[in-house]
Amino acid sequence: VQLVESGGGLVQPGRSLRLSCAASGFTSDDYAMHWVRQAPGKGLEWVSGISWNSGTIGYADSVKGRFTISRDNAKNSLYLQMTSLRAEDTALYYCAKDISYHTPHYYYMDVWGKGTTVTVSS
């Protein structure tokens, strides 16, 4: 079971970036998925989650209205579209698999990727 994030980089404040997460070793479209971030030297912060069929989607207040989570089950992939980026969005972004299987809810993460770094700076 493996999750590999990509799409991070250096971006100016106010610009957009799209992160991707490729899943392998399991059928990701059966499970809820999450994005979790960690600012330099800080703790873990949940960013967004999506149920297996995209029927339930949630966002942290800090990103609501700016970030959009989506998934393409045919490609076994998860995405995070980030707009109006701010300096405080600078972090390592992890993709994580939830234990929730074919339910409208998500519960907790059991598999994590290694993360992709997003730096927002002019």
Added chain:
Amino acid sequence: NFMLTQPHSVSESPGKTVTISCTRSSGSIASNYVQWYQQRPGSAPTIVIYEDNERPSGVPDRFSGSIDSSSNSASLTISGLKTEDEADYYCQSYDSSNQVFGGGTKLTVL
């Protein structure tokens, strides 16, 4: 939304036992399962306790979890401390459509 509060740091000697607490600010600690993640420097988190007190395969039985409704808190206990246990530990729980992490506890084994 609720918050989970952890001590910023704890330290203990090898071979000893340490307990890390995680207090829920509102709502019952028993209403949703609590998980614990270990994060070593430069690595992604890994789960060491799920559903309050269950250990994933591969996690030593030196790791145990519990909840206490009277204090509305969860605890991670690590016995027989080893230097390899030195890491950051995060508690986590959830409600309806949100996930909540504690602020993390840095465990130093010295």
